[in-house]
Amino acid sequence: MSNEILEVNVANDELEQMECVYEKPDTLTDTKMHYCPGCGHGVAHRVLMEVIDELGIQEQTIGVAPVGCSVFAYSYMNVDMQEAAHGRASAVATGIRRIHPDKYVFSYQGDGDLAAIGTAETIHTVNRGENILVLFINNAIYGMTGGQMAPTTLLGMKTTTSPFGRTVETAGFPMKITEMVATLPGAYYVARHSVHTPNAVRYLKKALTKAFQYQKEKKGTCFIEVVSNCPSGWKMTPLQANEWMEKNMFPMYPPGEIKVPK
Numbered sequence: 001m002s003n004e005i006l007e008v009n010v011a012n013d014e015l016e017q018m019e020c021v022y023e024k025p026d027t028l029t030d031t032k033m034h035y036c037p038g039c040g041h042g043v044a045h046r047v048l049m050e051v052i053d054e055l056g057i058q059e060q061t062i063g064v065a066p067v068g069c070s071v072f073a074y075s076y077m078n079v080d081m082q083e084a085a086h087g088r089a090s091a092v093a094t095g096i097r098r099i100h101p102d103k104y105v106f107s108y109q110g111d112g113d114l115a116a117i118g119t120a121e122t123i124h125t126v127n128r129g130e131n132i133l134v135l136f137i138n139n140a141i142y143g144m145t146g147g148q149m150a151p152t153t154l155l156g157m158k159t160t161t162s163p164f165g166r167t168v169e170t171a172g173f174p175m176k177i178t179e180m181v182a183t184l185p186g187a188y189y190v191a192r193h194s195v196h197t198p199n200a201v202r203y204l205k206k207a208l209t210k211a212f213q214y215q216k217e218k219k220g221t222c223f224i225e226v227v228s229n230c231p232s233g234w235k236m237t238p239l240q241a242n243e244w245m246e247k248n249m250f251p252m253y254p255p256g257e258i259k260v261p262k
C-alpha cells in the first residue's frame with residue numbers, strides 16, 4: 001500500500017496508534033521511485049542503502065550508476081553519486097576510488113550495461129583488482145529500452161529482438177559473466193543472490209556487508225550479482241515473474257557464493 005493511500009484511508013490519530021515496523025534509512029531519499037510494480041531494482045536499492053546505513057558509511061560512499069532502468073539511482077540513493085555512460089560504470093568507479101582511496105565506491109549496473117556494452121570495462125576492472133564493489137542486476141534483458149535480448153538472455157527466452165526465442169545458432173549461449181570474473185585473480189569476493197524473498201534479501205545483505213569490509217581492507221574487487229526480474233519486459237505479473245525467475249533463471253544463474261577469500 002503506498003503512503004498516499006494510507007493518508008487517504010487512515011486518520012492521523014489512528015496512524016499514531018499503529019506500530020512502526022519499518023523505517024526508511026537516511027540513505028534513501030523521499031523521492032518516489034519510477035520502477036514498475038514488482039521490479040527487483042527498488043528492493044536492490046533499498047538493501048544496498050540499508051547496508052550502507054547500518055555500516056555508518058553514508059558520508060564516505062560514492063556510487064556510480066550508468067544508463068538503464070536504474071539511470072535515476074542518484075535520485076533515490078542518498079550518497080554521492082556519479083552518472084556514467086552506458087557500460088562505463090566500473091571504469092568511472094575505478095577513477096573515483098583511485099582519487100579517493102579511503103572512500104567506499106560501488107557501481108550499480110544492469111546486464112545489458114555490464115555484460116554487453118561494458119564487457120571490456122568489467123573484465124579489466126576486475127582483472128586489475130580495483131578496490132570497488134560491482135553490483136550487477138541481471139534481469140536477462142535490456143529493461144529500459146523495451147526488453148531486447150541481452151548476453152544473459154536464456155536459451156528459448158522470447159524478447160523483442162528474439163520473438164521466437166533465443167537460439168545458439170544466431171545469438172550464442174547465455175553469458176555467465178559472474179563465473180567468468182571469478183576466475184580472474186583480481187576478484188576477491190564473488191557472489192550471486194536475489195531479492196525476491198526475505199531470506200534472499202538476508203543473504204544479499206550479508207554479502208554486501210562483507211564486500212564493504214573487504215573494500216576497506218583494500219583486498220580487490222568484490223562482485224555481487226543479483227538475479228532479478230522484469231515483470232514489464234517479461235510480460236508477467238510480479239508473482240509470475242518471481243516464479244519464472246526461480247524456475248528458469250536459477251538453474252543457469254544459481255544463487256550462492258562463487259569465490260570466497262581463503
Ligand SMILES: Cc1ncc(C[n+]2csc(CCOP(=O)(O)OP(=O)(O)O)c2C)c(N)n1
Nearest residue numbers: 067068069086110111112113141142143144
Ligand atoms: C552508448 C549507448 N548505447 C545504447 C544506449 C541505449 N540504452 C539505454 S539503456 C539500455 C539497456 C539497459 O539494459 P540493462 O543494462 O540490462 O539495464 P535494465 O534497464 O534492464 O535495468 C540501452 C541499450 C545508450 N543509452 N547509450
